[in-house]
């Protein structure tokens with residue numbers, strides 16, 4: 123029996139009755155853009171994050187890009203992002219018209235290294251945009267301190283971090299703005315695309331909402347040149363159902379990660395390093411292996427499906443050739459891209475599947 127990387131249908135199957143009921147309610151209510159299902163989810167997710175406001179948008183990329191625009195960050199401005207983040211983090215900056223400044227991560231946590239951030243700040247830097255990569259919280263406290271010292275804004279890319287904790291507080295209210303993705307494979311995933319922004323400042327939340335609604339707060343009156351980026355109410359209703367199960371699912375992820383850590387401690391793959399202040403959401407369980415591709419092939423022979431997050435760092439993508447950052451310039455991101463491997467983890471894995479992965483890793487490492 124093979125082990126899939128992630129069984130997305132399992133979550134839907136598990137909650138099928140609740141999801142059917144929630145969708146039926148939206149169908150009957152007759153609000154197919156905006157309306158009560160969206161308002162309810164926004165309220166619930168804001169409360170879950172400990173944030174004053176939540177605004178649903180169409181996807182995580184828009185959540186990031188509209189957050190930047192809401193903070194008036196655009197052409198001529200620089201934004202610091204981790205050099206090993208997913209391409210969407212960088213795309214959000216360039217879509218806003220600003221310039222991404224790629225700073226290397228801490229090689230053990232894979233997250234933006236606060237120790238390197240200050241050297242990258244220039245007179246044009248406007249914001250820090252850390253990603254809580256793989257669901258491991260970045261060192262938000264250190265980044266907030268740097269942002270305050272240099273009068274910068276802090277925008278969290280929490281697309282992979284639903285339910286993650288930093289020093290006892292949930293990600294979602296620790297930065298000026300937090301951007302979320304509800305892409306189906308996320309810890310809190312919709313049945314299609316979805317995203318949101320959480321913030322304490324009502325003006326930031328208002329601006330995101332206006333920007334995502336053609337730049338309009340009052341119908342047919344446009345204050346800015348906005349876009350159409352709204353969270354679909356059917357998706358919002360599904361997300362309300364799933365939110366009720368998120369903590370339970372994250373607990374299951376945590377117990378799988380703990381089991382892997384215990385089993386892999388003395389093997390060749392390097393297991394994720396978690397600072398004592400971090401409570402990861404374990405969106406991904408990412409090991410490093412010096413012979414990553416060979417290791418991956420051996421696991422595949424044993425029926426274990428794995429993925430690589432991510433095989434090519436943003437600065438080496440053709441899309442960012444114009445940044446003119448040579449191969450070798452960001453060695454940590456480049457080494458991670460060559461050595462990381464994501465093993466199956468998810469709330470619906472059975473104990474038998476977890477054991478199968480553990481045995482395959484032992485036999486393949």
Ligand SMILES: Cc1ncc(COP(=O)(O)O)c(C=O)c1O
Nearest residue numbers: 181182183208210211281303305
């Ligand atoms: C770190 C990170 N940022 C942003 C995004 C963009 O989210 P979306 O796919 O919903 O646009 C993703 C996910 O795909 C992500 O993993």
